[in-house]
Amino acid sequence: MAREKDIDKLHAIYKATLQLVLKQGFSGLRMGDVAKEAGIATGTVYIYFQDKNDLINQLYLWLKSRNVEAYMLGYDASKPFMNNFRQLWYQYAQVSLAAPQESAFLEQYYRSPFLSEEVRNTAENMLKPIYELLAKGKAEHLVKDFPTELLIAQLMGPIHELVKFHAEGKFSVDEIVLEQAFRLAWDSIKS
Amino acid sequence: MAREKDIDKLHAIYKATLQLVLKQGFSGLRMGDVAKEAGIATGTVYIYFQDKNDLINQLYLWLKSRNVEAYMLGYDASKPFMNNFRQLWYQYAQVSLAAPQESAFLEQYYRSPFLSEEVRNTAENMLKPIYELLAKGKAEHLVKDFPTELLIAQLMGPIHELVKFHAEGKFSVDEIVLEQAFRLAWDSIKS
DNA sequence: TTTTATAATGAATAAATATTCACTTATCTT
């Protein structure tokens, strides 16, 4: 009973926090600034989050699940390996490139000391379908019989790196480059 | 004339800072702790560094140059492409794996808002020989004629990713895995 | 409409911590 929490305020806090963290890093993040940017009072932030650390953890989880949802769109384990591989690779790349700052945040904070073990594990679990897909590719002799973790590193690494280049404006990733990148990825792991 | 700065103290400060940043992140870094860990007085840190930000920037530069020096060891642009490529790839991977935390620090802070533009550029320049090597490989038709940045991303990305896995203890990178990783790298970019 | 539980506020509080500085110590020069 009584008044309910406002989902819009929650989202406003998330957005404000992301923006500030990207601009100034975690150490530059002030709860007062978050509140100001979100258009609410300082104390209100503490109604939605226990403390600063909780806020960062929840933000991470929020962004990560939106992210996973986006690149897993239309994924269906029963489809042939190559279809799923191509689709997943492109979607992961495109989603990452479309919001490079969010990707950078997710990448950076996954290893930061701020994330709780629990949140880290939750994020880890979201990669499961990718592991399973590669296992399938190996079983069908389409992919080199190397450790799955190695293959994952080989596939995700270049995308992460490209996203960073792209975000820095050092190198623009267009359609053509994306196709070239996919070719590199596939040439790399195909058996 | 008069007393000179003590290089051992400088290094002690660097080491203390690195250790603390790795454990608690930049936001958890306290100048008092740095001094304590380095076995000197708080004020002394300010004789060696202007402020906290300067300390982080200088630390980055210090680690980066040691890092580059280590993996560039024995590099000689006049040797055949494949020799240099193999050597550089292995050295980069081994150096990174040998000190995964330092590598993580370098990777993470390269994109952080704390690094000054100048330091960032200096770091960027250190990659030049790698760019030149790949350009040579393309010119000799040994490597796919794709943008150099794309090839760099394809080569460095997986190593960075592997180092992270390795550091987390999620996946142990031994001799065999390293050979497999090299094979993936080469299969990927060879023309 | 009244009651009630909870959201929202933001000034005040409580810490935390970067930085300074008056003073001491060490080392170099003459």
Place this chain on the structure above:
DNA sequence: AAGATAAGTGAATATTTATTCATTATAAAA
């Protein structure tokens, strides 16, 4: 050996900032 210059110290200061809390506003339930 004396003087000069800069390193080294760490308690005191200044500042920044997370968090609290007394109070008010709001929406759901009775």
